[in-house]
Amino acid sequence: MSFYLRRVAFYLVTLWAAIxxxxxxxxxxxxxxxxxxxxxxxxxxxxxxxSEETIQAITSILGAGKDMSMWDxxxxxxxxxxxxxLGVSSTRYPATVSDLIAAALPWTITLVGVATVISFxxxxxxxxxxxxxxxxxxxxxxxxxxxxxxxxxxxxxLVLVAVFSVQLGWFPIVGGYDVFEFPAGPELSWAFxxxxxxxxxxxxxxxxISSVGGWLLGMRNMMVSTMSEDYVVTAEAKGLTPRRVxxxxxxxxxxxxxxxxxxxxxxxVVAGSIVMEQVFSYPGIGKLMIQAVQGLDYxxxxxxxxxxxxxxxxxxxxxxxxxxxIDPRVRHNG
Amino acid sequence: xxxxxxxxDRTADDSGYAMGDDAPFQSPVSxxxxxxxxxxxxxTAAIAAATSTRAGRFRHILPSRSGKLITGVVxxxxxxxxxxxxxxxxxPPRDSSNEALQPPSAEHWLGTTKLGYDVFSQLAWGxxxxxxxxxxxxxxxxxxxVIFGVFAGYFGGxxxxxxxxxxxxxxxxxxxxxxxxxxxxxxxxxxxxxxARSSLLVALVLGITGWAGSAVVLRAQARSLRTREYVAAxxxxxxxxxxxxxxxxxxxxxxxLAAQFIFGVIFAVLGEAGLSYLGLGPTGSxxxxxxxxxxxxxxxxxxxAWWWFVPPGLIIAALGAGLSLINFAIDEVVNPxxxxxxxxxxxxxxAAKAGKGVADTGAFA
Numbered sequence: 069m070s071f072y073l074r075r076v077a078f079y080l081v082t083l084w085a086a087i088x089x090x091x092x093x094x095x096x097x098x099x100x101x102x103x104x105x106x107x108x109x110x111x112x113x114x115x116x117x118x119s120e121e122t123i124q125a126i127t128s129i130l131g132a133g134k135d136m137s138m139w140d141x142x143x144x145x146x147x148x149x150x151x152x153x154l155g156v157s158s159t160r161y162p163a164t165v166s167d168l169i170a171a172a173l174p175w176t177i178t179l180v181g182v183a184t185v186i187s188f189x190x191x192x193x194x195x196x197x198x199x200x201x202x203x204x205x206x207x208x209x210x211x212x213x214x215x216x217x218x219x220x221x222x223x224x225x226l227v228l229v230a231v232f233s234v235q236l237g238w239f240p241i242v243g244g245y246d247v248f249e250f251p252a253g254p255e256l257s258w259a260f261x262x263x264x265x266x267x268x269x270x271x272x273x274x275x276x277i278s279s280v281g282g283w284l285l286g287m288r289n290m291m292v293s294t295m296s297e298d299y300v301v302t303a304e305a306k307g308l309t310p311r312r313v314x315x316x317x318x319x320x321x322x323x324x325x326x327x328x329x330x331x332x333x334x335x336x337v338v339a340g341s342i343v344m345e346q347v348f349s350y351p352g353i354g355k356l357m358i359q360a361v362q363g364l365d366y367x368x369x370x371x372x373x374x375x376x377x378x379x380x381x382x383x384x385x386x387x388x389x390x391x392x393x394i395d396p397r398v399r400h401n402g
Numbered sequence: 403x404x405x406x407x408x409x410x411d412r413t414a415d416d417s418g419y420a421m422g423d424d425a426p427f428q429s430p431v432s433x434x435x436x437x438x439x440x441x442x443x444x445x446t447a448a449i450a451a452a453t454s455t456r457a458g459r460f461r462h463i464l465p466s467r468s469g470k471l472i473t474g475v476v477x478x479x480x481x482x483x484x485x486x487x488x489x490x491x492x493x494p495p496r497d498s499s500n501e502a503l504q505p506p507s508a509e510h511w512l513g514t515t516k517l518g519y520d521v522f523s524q525l526a527w528g529x530x531x532x533x534x535x536x537x538x539x540x541x542x543x544x545x546x547x548v549i550f551g552v553f554a555g556y557f558g559g560x561x562x563x564x565x566x567x568x569x570x571x572x573x574x575x576x577x578x579x580x581x582x583x584x585x586x587x588x589x590x591x592x593x594x595x596x597x598a599r600s601s602l603l604v605a606l607v608l609g610i611t612g613w614a615g616s617a618v619v620l621r622a623q624a625r626s627l628r629t630r631e632y633v634a635a636x637x638x639x640x641x642x643x644x645x646x647x648x649x650x651x652x653x654x655x656x657x658x659l660a661a662q663f664i665f666g667v668i669f670a671v672l673g674e675a676g677l678s679y680l681g682l683g684p685t686g687s688x689x690x691x692x693x694x695x696x697x698x699x700x701x702x703x704x705x706x707a708w709w710w711f712v713p714p715g716l717i718i719a720a721l722g723a724g725l726s727l728i729n730f731a732i733d734e735v736v737n738p739x740x741x742x743x744x745x746x747x748x749x750x751x752x753a754a755k756a757g758k759g760v761a762d763t764g765a766f767a
Contacts, residue, residue, distance in 0.1 A: 078567070078570065081567065081571070082570070082571045082574055082575075085571045085575075086571075086575055089575070093583060093584065093587060094587060101587060202743055202744040202747050203743075203744035203745065203746070203747030203748035203751065204747075204748075204751075207744055210730070211470060211473075211723075211727060211730070214722075214723050214726035214727060214730070215719060215723040217722070217726065218668065218672075218718070218719050218720075218721070218722025218723045218725075218726055219715065219718075219719040219722070220672055220675045220676065220694075220715055220718050220719070222675075222676060222679055222694075223675070223694065223711070223714075223715030223718070223719075224715075226694070226697075226698075226703055226711055226715070227711075227712065227715070229703055230703045230706070230708060230711075234703060234704060234706060235706070241704070289740055292739065292740055292743045292744065293737075293739045293740070293743070295743055296739050296742075296743050336576060342578055342579070342582070342676075342680075343578075343676045343679055343680060346679070346680060347698075357579065357582065358680055361582050361583075361585075361586045361680070361682065362680075362681060364586070366586075366587075369582075369583060369586060370583075372579075373579050373580075373583050376576055376579050377575055377576060377579075380574060380575070380576050381574060384574055
């Protein structure tokens with residue numbers, strides 16, 4: 069039980085550290101983001117004076133003047149956060165940060181989530197096979213995958229767009245759905261889902277191509293290592309069929325580290341495709357983050373960063389729990 | 403890509419080393435270490451027997467027999483030479499007197515950009531800029547990893563707890579978003595002057611955010627090494643901890659450090675490319691990432707100007723692939739299983755084919 073208690077304690081501390089980092093960054097780094105942000109908000113609202121409520125929200129997120137002690141600011145910051153108040157966006161005034169994030173999150177989670185699962189499955193199955201057939205020509209796949217891994221994935225996206233969208237015209241160039249067909253925004257209909265899937269093919273392909281190599285390689289190397297374990301030799305000596313040795317003895321154990329990696333990758337689903345979303349102008353979290361950074365919309369930036377960190381933490385935590393169950397050795401040594 | 407790297411890193415760790423051991427003087431680590439040494443020894447003997455004596459006694463520690471290493475060194479070497487000497491022979495990278503958006507020709511080997519810049523010349527300067535950022539960030543990350551990993555692993559106790567907690571926190575917080583947030587704050591701050599958007603600052607930010615994965619591996623290794631007899635002997639002999647770390651422990655970690663440094667460089671080059679593509683890169687200097695950003699803002703994809711955005715990505719991919727190949731060669735030395743198992747399988751298959759009465763089916767064929 070102490071294993072789980074320690075993990076819970078660790079994630080609580082990390083959560084506190086991440087939120088405090090969010091609090092400290094705008095205050096400790098040089099410059100005055102709160103003033104910039106308020107100036108932008110005033111311009112966005114067309115010169116009308118901002119409400120006291122908005123000003124307070126911004127100063128508690130990004131830093132107040134000298135008249136408030138750091139500790140009081142910290143308390144006020146936590147107070148806002150616990151109420152779910154992340155402030156107002158200046159680039160998309162007067163939308164609140166929470167609303168913008170809520171609208172963007174499903175896009176990213178669906179697209180990157182599905183792509184990550186496909187890539188993981190593909191990598192594990194092929195990797196196990198390549199590891200099983202070690203010492204044959206299949207080993208040449210290993211250097212090939214490194215090339216795929218080293219390709220900057222947003223550049224791959226650019227090339228895919230240039231070939232399949234611009235030259236061949238098979239796929240749309242930008243967006244998450246057809247904005248001319250659905251000018252009112254997302255709706256619940258088959259036509260809309262079809263349009264969204266059609267727009268998601270190229271982005272998903274990009275993610276799968278650039279990430280499958282990592283899974284494949286990790287699984288292959290673990291498979292090669294596992295195959296030289298004594299219990300695999302024993303299984304072989306007992307005369308078990310190769311198929312049984314491969315699936316029940318080798319693959320199962322070799323997949324454990326990859327499974328841990330998969331949990332982490334799921335956490336990075338929200339964070340992992342920021343640049344790709346920029347290439348495709350995909351209406352997800354990454355695009356929101358880029359908008360925020362480019363428009364110096366510090367409140368939005370902080371909010372998105374917080375959400376990204378929280379998902380990563382949650383996925384890691386979840387995976388740690390599962391991992392302790394799958395591989396009991398971790399519980400006793402960790 | 404940069405974001406998915408920690409995953410890979412962790413997978414690789416698990417395959418090679420005993421991890422997560424909290425009881426340094428008890429069985430798991432030392433048992434694993436002994437087993438590993440035994441395997442290594444038998445492997446060495448096997449190879450030594452298999453190869454002729456002329457090939458030299460150190461053949462098994464040098465990754466020289468590997469075609470991967472040679473390919474990797476050649477690729478990285480060529481790109482480095484291009485980055486060093488290219489800028490000397492190419493025309494000034496921001497000379498806009500050329501005709502705009504020309505496809506490749508004898509005069510402009512890789513064509514020109516929308517502003518009439520010669521792409522070949524931009525590529526030479528960009529390679530230099532990216533390599534600079536990659537190397538500086540790699541060094542910074544490696545230093546931090548050694549401090550947090552080796553010191554935590556060697557000293558143990560409260561220091562270990564604190565350093566490890568900090569490492570794990572940094573490891574879990576997602577990399578690119580942090581870099582974006584820090585870059586957004588720092589680059590718009592007054593008071594930093596010319597440093598605010600320099601490539602040095604970008605390199606520092608990438609280095610400061612990219613060390614945690616290496617530190618975790620180094621800590622596990624240092625914990626394992628400090629239980630070895632020769633370290634105990636040095637301690638009994640009254641060596642200072644700093645001397646033990648730098649003379650007894652670090653030299654044994656050199657292959658690992660080299661692999662991590664290479665990984666750090668790849669991570670930084672890719673990270674810089676992504677950051678610059680988003681418009682958060684250095685403004686003063688040219689890098690491969692800023693070239694891609696220029697191509698994006700110049701509508702290179704929409705107008706079909708492939709010669710503008712394809713070369714920078716190719717250089718990054720080739721550099722990353724070359725460095726990874728070198729890393730593979732190192733990995734096969736550090737983790738002999740990866741090298742020996744395929745070889746043994748191959749040998750058995752050959753023996754079966756030659757009709758020596760060896761089964762040619764089953765797990766080991």
